[in-house]
Amino acid sequence: MRDVAALAGVSVKTVSRVVNEESGVKADVRARVLAAATRLDYRHNLAASNLRRSRARTGVVGVLVQDLGNSFSASLVRALEDAWRDRGLMVLAASLDEAAEREQQIVENLITRRVDGLVIVPASPRHDYLAPEIRAGLPVVFADRLPRGIDTDSVTTDNRRGAFLAINHLVHVGHRRIAVLTDAPSIATAEERISGVQDALAAHGREGTLDLLHTGIRSEADAEAAVRALMAEPSPPTAIFAARNVLAQGSVRALAEMGLRHSVALVGFDDFPLAQLLDPPLTVVRQDVARLARLVGTRLLERLDGDTSAPIHEIIKPTLIARGSGEIPPS
Amino acid sequence: MRDVAALAGVSVKTVSRVVNEESGVKADVRARVLAAATRLDYRHNLAASNLRRSRARTGVVGVLVQDLGNSFSASLVRALEDAWRDRGLMVLAASLDEAAEREQQIVENLITRRVDGLVIVPASPRHDYLAPEIRAGLPVVFADRLPRGIDTDSVTTDNRRGAFLAINHLVHVGHRRIAVLTDAPSIATAEERISGVQDALAAHGREGTLDLLHTGIRSEADAEAAVRALMAEPSPPTAIFAARNVLAQGSVRALAEMGLRHSVALVGFDDFPLAQLLDPPLTVVRQDVARLARLVGTRLLERLDGDTSAPIHEIIKPTLIARGSGEIPPS
DNA sequence: TTGAAAGCGGTACCAG
DNA sequence: CTGGTACCGCTTTCAA
Numbered sequence A, B: 001m002r003d004v005a006a007l008a009g010v011s012v013k014t015v016s017r018v019v020n021e022e023s024g025v026k027a028d029v030r031a032r033v034l035a036a037a038t039r040l041d042y043r044h045n046l047a048a049s050n051l052r053r054s055r056a057r058t059g060v061v062g063v064l065v066q067d068l069g070n071s072f073s074a075s076l077v078r079a080l081e082d083a084w085r086d087r088g089l090m091v092l093a094a095s096l097d098e099a100a101e102r103e104q105q106i107v108e109n110l111i112t113r114r115v116d117g118l119v120i121v122p123a124s125p126r127h128d129y130l131a132p133e134i135r136a137g138l139p140v141v142f143a144d145r146l147p148r149g150i151d152t153d154s155v156t157t158d159n160r161r162g163a164f165l166a167i168n169h170l171v172h173v174g175h176r177r178i179a180v181l182t183d184a185p186s187i188a189t190a191e192e193r194i195s196g197v198q199d200a201l202a203a204h205g206r207e208g209t210l211d212l213l214h215t216g217i218r219s220e221a222d223a224e225a226a227v228r229a230l231m232a233e234p235s236p237p238t239a240i241f242a243a244r245n246v247l248a249q250g251s252v253r254a255l256a257e258m259g260l261r262h263s264v265a266l267v268g269f270d271d272f273p274l275a276q277l278l279d280p281p282l283t284v285v286r287q288d289v290a291r292l293a294r295l296v297g298t299r300l301l302e303r304l305d306g307d308t309s310a311p312i313h314e315i316i317k318p319t320l321i322a323r324g325s326g327e328i329p330p331s
Numbered sequence C: 001t002t003g004a005a006a007g008c009g010g011t012a013c014c015a016g
Numbered sequence D: 001c002t003g004g005t006a007c008c009g010c011t012t013t014c015a016a
Helices: A001-010 A012-019 A027-039 A046-052 A071-085 A101-111 A129-137 A158-174 A190-201 A220-231 A245-257 A289-304 B004-006 B013-021 B027-039 B048-050 B071-087 B099-113 B129-133 B159-173 B188-203 B220-231 B244-257 B288-304
Strands: A059-067 A090-095 A118-122 A140-143 A155-159 A178-181 A239-242 A265-269 A283-287 A313-316 A318-323 B060-067 B090-095 B117-120 B138-145 B154-157 B180-181 B238-241 B265-269 B283-286 B313-316 B319-320
Touching: A001 A012, A012 A027, A027 B071, A046 B048, A059 A071, A059 A101, A071 A090, A071 A289, A071 B071, A071 B090, A090 A101, A090 A245, A090 B071, A101 A118, A101 A129, A118 A129, A118 A289, A129 A140, A140 A289, A155 A158, A155 A289, A158 A178, A158 A190, A158 A239, A158 A265, A158 A283, A158 A318, A158 B154, A178 A220, A220 A239, A220 A245, A239 A245, A245 A265, A289 A313, A313 B244, B004 B013, B004 B238, B013 B027, B060 B071, B060 B099, B071 B090, B071 B288, B090 B099, B099 B129, B117 B288, B129 B138, B138 B288, B154 B159, B154 B288, B159 B180, B159 B188, B159 B238, B159 B283, B159 B319, B180 B220, B220 B238, B220 B244, B244 B265, B288 B313
Parallel strands: A059 A090, A059 A118, A118 A140, A140 A155, A155 A313, A178 A239, A239 A265, A265 A283, B060 B090, B060 B117, B117 B138, B138 B154, B154 B313, B180 B238, B238 B265, B265 B283
Antiparallel strands: A283 A318, B283 B319
């Protein structure tokens, strides 16, 4: 900047004015400065500029999701990007893969980078570690899963109701032996979904009959193996509820390989782009990711704009989309 | 930092030493500093620290893809993240949606943030604008599409060969009326794929018979509409080559709605997670995204580590995965 | 092992 | 409309 100033024959302050498009610089001076900047390949340094600036903004929001490669995470990030583009906010993204330590570590790293805000699909069971940051005014919005140990904005799905819808649907179709595939119950979302399953069974006078619950199923491969094992048992289930999209995909894979696609009912949680094109089309409990992302994006912007009201917890109602796989009757 | 120093009764320099885990600080002093830092909720400021540091590194790499919501882009970003995690590099991601201006604009913005490097799946036709940055030593790796107007590292797929494989396959199955769906030829990748189609037709003595080429098909919806229109014509094609993954998905959707899934052959370009589970399973030309990402990630790391040799252009060979949809014979 | 002072690239504040 | 000077938060350099 000093070089540019020298070449243009002005002070650094004037260069600063031009670079920041402040008013009050004569056109010819402006032109000279711009010319000098171009000639010297000058590049403004945002970090340095923010250092002295009073209300500094990096224009970066940290977004922590489970797996950027998963359609749920990817859609979320994409929608946030769109929601923030015209505000000039960029997304610094990271996958957590359900690793609690990674979450804390990355958050710490992001704080060090002075991100303007944080969107978190948490992997850790408690989030007390964020308390100082939130107290200091950092906007933090939890997505898809609720914060624990602190109170901050969140946008989540009614997981309990979603699972209820799924099981209720299968029971109505006539199923009695329903296998449930889900993550470890230590993950809040999984726990809520299990509760929903129990609600549905209770509603049909079948409390405590959840003998086919398989927890700790974390990946597509896990689900595939679990379904294979299940179907090989003496009295296999006639229906499966896979409580996360990759688990549904693994289930479809296993059923396809075993030639059971059209004889075992399957309902997934989370819709995904091609669910409708599978054979049979997959019945799912859909949570509206676009809506979720929109709400999250808006909430963060409002906090960024100075809204300091009490934390808001928004809950999205899931809906059941019957497409075929969930309507297969028990054999 | 000054406050921490005061509270701990040491100089700022000593605090700096502790924060950066430099050796040569007595344990008790270290402990005092740490305690003071905790009590004051001190957070190290990476930007400020980099300002004076000699070989400053922000630890951020800008990754520009077409659409983070698309499985190709998402997988690429995810794999890069993994490749860089233990080096402490984070990904600042952005979607371009084939908008050339956005590409330049975002790159400019990222330069301002002093990213350590750039990975670009370009949207713009020429990249001269990057010349000064590359000259200044910024590592830039192009992925999936070649740079034009400048010379810098790239990792791309042999698109021409991929398209050749697809058409060749369909011709061998017996097809003569093959529709080709692709992006505008102004996109280099699309152009190469069209060349590949022509190669294949020529190889079968059918030069110039490319009467069913449909360019400018940009989205899943475009593809769906195009296929609907095609199949409604007096003498519809007996096979379709959809030269990008979303176009294949749109085609499947259209064929499914028209009840033609099992009577019209379809080959896609780019594999995606559920292609195998569609009905019929989708035959595709696969480009190994994981491999692509690995090569891109490695190349960038090497440049970051000071490799200043001439730009390297790696080309990945695509393979045809026959799964069913591409083996449907002409009716 | 520790500290003082200069300086990184830029902006704030106030004077001219 | 333009410039001078202090200073942002931290590291470098060199002296103690």
